[in-house]
Amino acid sequence: MGWVQRLSQGLTKTRDAVRTSLDRLIGRGPDPKVLDELEAALIAADLGVRTVGRLMDRLRTQAHSVDPAAPIAAQRLLSLVQETILETLRSCEGESIDRLVSSGPRPYVILAVGVNGVGKTTTVAKLAQRLRHGGKAPLLVAADTFRAAAIEQLEVWARRIEVPLIRHQQGGDPAAVVFDGLAAARTRGADVVLIDTAGRLHTKVNLMDELRKIKRVLARELPGAPHEVLLTLDATVGQNALSQARQFNEAVGVTGIALTKLDGTARGGIVVAIAEELKIPVRLIGVGEAAEDLQDFRAREFVEALFSSQIHGPVL
Numbered sequence: 252m253g254w255v256q257r258l259s260q261g262l263t264k265t266r267d268a269v270r271t272s273l274d275r276l277i278g279r280g281p282d283p284k285v286l287d288e289l290e291a292a293l294i295a296a297d298l299g300v301r302t303v304g305r306l307m308d309r310l311r312t313q314a315h316s317v318d319p320a321a322p323i324a325a326q327r328l329l330s331l332v333q334e335t336i337l338e339t340l341r342s343c344e345g346e347s348i349d350r351l352v353s354s355g356p357r358p359y360v361i362l363a364v365g366v367n368g369v370g371k372t373t374t375v376a377k378l379a380q381r382l383r384h385g386g387k388a389p390l391l392v393a394a395d396t397f398r399a400a401a402i403e404q405l406e407v408w409a410r411r412i413e414v415p416l417i418r419h420q421q422g423g424d425p426a427a428v429v430f431d432g433l434a435a436a437r438t439r440g441a442d443v444v445l446i447d448t449a450g451r452l453h454t455k456v457n458l459m460d461e462l463r464k465i466k467r468v469l470a471r472e473l474p475g476a477p478h479e480v481l482l483t484l485d486a487t488v489g490q491n492a493l494s495q496a497r498q499f500n501e502a503v504g505v506t507g508i509a510l511t512k513l514d515g516t517a518r519g520g521i522v523v524a525i526a527e528e529l530k531i532p533v534r535l536i537g538v539g540e541a542a543e544d545l546q547d548f549r550a551r552e553f554v555e556a557l558f559s560s561q562i563h564g565p566v567l
């Protein structure tokens with residue numbers, strides 16, 4: 252199965268939630284009640300209040316410009332929805348990690364952050380594997396010293412993908428592990444350093460302070476580092492993911508987002524809300540457990556998979 256097919260399959264729950272209301276509008280007159288139902292469905296899919304509001308303004312304008320008794324053309328309705336969402340998503344379509352690593356300083360430092368259970372460690376490992384297959388020399392740093400299981404998980408991944416790992420014992424200072432990781436990267440000639448930090452609640456001040464300390468150590472030892480602060484978010488938590496993005500961005504300046512678990516949610520529209528409000532580039536999206544299920548985010552592919560329909564013509 253190709254990536255677009257996997258993406259389309261992964262977005263099934265979100266697509267079903269949106270298309271049900273769209274299908275109710277098709278072939279009917281622009282009944283205000285039906286438009287209200289569509290608005291509620293789009294908000295429930297976490298497309299974001301502002302994006303939905305802009306879309307509904309367009310639909311209502313369209314409805315008023317025709318005979319109120321006339322049915323809404325299916326293709327026109329679909330096009331309006333697709334074009335509005337694509338217009339929003341293009342604002343957060345950034346460069347791929349591979350391109351950033353190739354064009355950036357050496358070693359290129361990626362600091363991975365996020366709360367517990369979002370798939371951060373797995374995302375870091377899959378990314379390291381991809382970079383290695385692309386001809387780069389990655390190095391992993393296990394800066395989550397709070398849990399022995401976290402270090403062991405990354406160690407298992409490191410052996411599996413044949414990427415060197417720098418680790419300390421549980422309970423050690425995460426900043427010290429990062430310091431040693433940079434030293435090892437210089438010695439070994441690594442192209443990219445991927446730092447896995449402890450999954451922390453964005454509301455815990457002391458843990459966020461630990462991230463700031465790691466950033467200070469990186470900047471002191473390698474001016475300009477970290478070059479990417481990659482926040483992993485779980486799409487299944489919907490609006491809470493947006494709240495996490497706000498908090499981490501304020502604390503450590505997020506430069507890219509990896510959105511995981513899109514295959515398990517009807518709320519995959521959260522990527523639209525993130526694009527609308529924060530304008531942070533979405534670098535990666537995940538729709539499954541396999542390594543190939545983590546891919547670069549591309550706005551047009553995402554929208555076409557969301558509606559299982561190609562976008563024709565220019566964006567309005």
